[in-house]
Amino acid sequence: MKATFDYKDCQICPQDCGVNRLIGEKGFCNTGMELSVSSVVTHKGEEPVISGDKGICNVFFGHCNLQCLYCQNHQISRNVNHFDHKDLDLIKVTQQIVRRLKTGITHLGFVSPSHVPLQMKMIINSVRAEQFDPVIVYNSNGYDGLQTLKTLEPDIDIYLPDFKYADNELSLQYSGAGDYVENVVKSISEMIAQKGELKLNGYGLASNGVIIRHLVLPGHIQNSIDVLRIIAKEFGTSIHLSLMAQYYPMQAIKEYPNMSRILNPIEYDQVLEELEKLGFENGWVQELESNSNYLPDFEKEEPFERN
Ligand code: SF4
Numbered sequence: 001m002k003a004t005f006d007y008k009d010c011q012i013c014p015q016d017c018g019v020n021r022l023i024g025e026k027g028f029c030n031t032g033m034e035l036s037v038s039s040v041v042t043h044k045g046e047e048p049v050i051s052g053d054k055g056i057c058n059v060f061f062g063h064c065n066l067q068c069l070y071c072q073n074h075q076i077s078r079n080v081n082h083f084d085h086k087d088l089d090l091i092k093v094t095q096q097i098v099r100r101l102k103t104g105i106t107h108l109g110f111v112s113p114s115h116v117p118l119q120m121k122m123i124i125n126s127v128r129a130e131q132f133d134p135v136i137v138y139n140s141n142g143y144d145g146l147q148t149l150k151t152l153e154p155d156i157d158i159y160l161p162d163f164k165y166a167d168n169e170l171s172l173q174y175s176g177a178g179d180y181v182e183n184v185v186k187s188i189s190e191m192i193a194q195k196g197e198l199k200l201n202g203y204g205l206a207s208n209g210v211i212i213r214h215l216v217l218p219g220h221i222q223n224s225i226d227v228l229r230i231i232a233k234e235f236g237t238s239i240h241l242s243l244m245a246q247y248y249p250m251q252a253i254k255e256y257p258n259m260s261r262i263l264n265p266i267e268y269d270q271v272l273e274e275l276e277k278l279g280f281e282n283g284w285v286q287e288l289e290s291n292s293n294y295l296p297d298f299e300k301e302e303p304f305e306r307n
Contacts, residue, residue: 005118005151007033013065013114013145014183028176029115030079031063036116037088037123038062038076040096042105043304047242047284049198049206050137050160056107057100057134059093059123060298065115066141067176068164069253070217072246075298077112094126101132106205109137109160114144117152124155135207142184143177149190158198159191159210166226174217174253185234188212198240198282211283215244216271219258224271232278241283243275248295263288 005012007021017027024032037059044055064077071077088096097108108127113120124136135157142161163184165171171180191210198209212231216224231239247263254260268288275285296303 005148007118011145012117012148014143014177014179015065028079029063029065031115033118035088035090035093035119035122036062037093037119039298039303040088040093040100041303042100043109045304046109046160047206047211049200049204050107050109050158050211052106052203052205054103054105056109056137057097057105058109058111058139059097059120060111060303061113061116061119063115064112064141066143066180068141069174069256070247070250070259072248072250072295073112073298074250074252090122090126093123094130097123097127098130098132101127101134106134107137107158108134109139111139112141113138114140114148117148121152121155135205140187141175142187143180144183144187146186146190149187149194153194156195157208158206159188159195160213161188161191161210162213162215163188163227163231164215166223166230170220170223174256174259181230185230188235192235192239197238209240211240211242213242213244215247216263216268217247217259218261218263218267221267221270225274228271228274228278228280232280237279238281239283241275241280243271243283243285245286245288 010017010019010021010027015028019025019027021032039060041058042055043058044051046056050056062076063079110120136155137158137160138156139160142163165180168178168181172178195209199207201207214227245263245268249260265288
């Protein structure tokens, strides 16, 4: 039997809303059956093995199955407002991707796809029908449905999940999910079971495997230390890890005193010390100065380009 996604009693992600998206009911993610693509961009700011020299072609979906108050993509990820879809239908999205792949870009990434796996699969199939076979990167918040991941297995080459929290009270407060920790462990376990550790091609670019990302939050250093400890215990220290320091306080988080500022060097050093103590062998550590370099503006045609 062909595996598919059940949008009728939606349990696509761990929010388990049970709504019938086929008839227009909306759950936590406020997304129905529409393609829900916000932007197709060339992005050079990912890990070097993902971006390479030419960048990755990233497809950004609108809305999200988490609602992180500090999300840098808040213009498109908020579920309360309808973002501007810019009339991106499947034909236009495919054209924009193919135009970029023709320039020699080899990686096609999907950002925040956890609530729209069928839409993502339609785009992948459409690109393949144009005789392109890019490396597919699934770039999620880590709060993914297990069955959804199993169904996606044949289509994905690289999983690029976040591991945001080691504390469900924090994940509930800042992201709207009170069961994040157990679910992110399950999701990443499945990803690793499918793809194993990261492999590179002859050009030094990632071809297959898993990279875990963790964004260090100001005022929550113990959370980061605990996240690193869980990763080491559950997945081992040879996993590729990307430690990120680019946190920048967005408007929605400014009422939380700890989170209304950028990370300071003393905090970041504590996390780096733990990283070293645990003995992680592979990955990347972002410079602390990165915090305003990565803020996209989705009002622009190229959200990551500086004027
Ligand atoms: S995909 Fe959306 S509707 Fe479905 S369970 Fe997740 S948040 Fe709810």
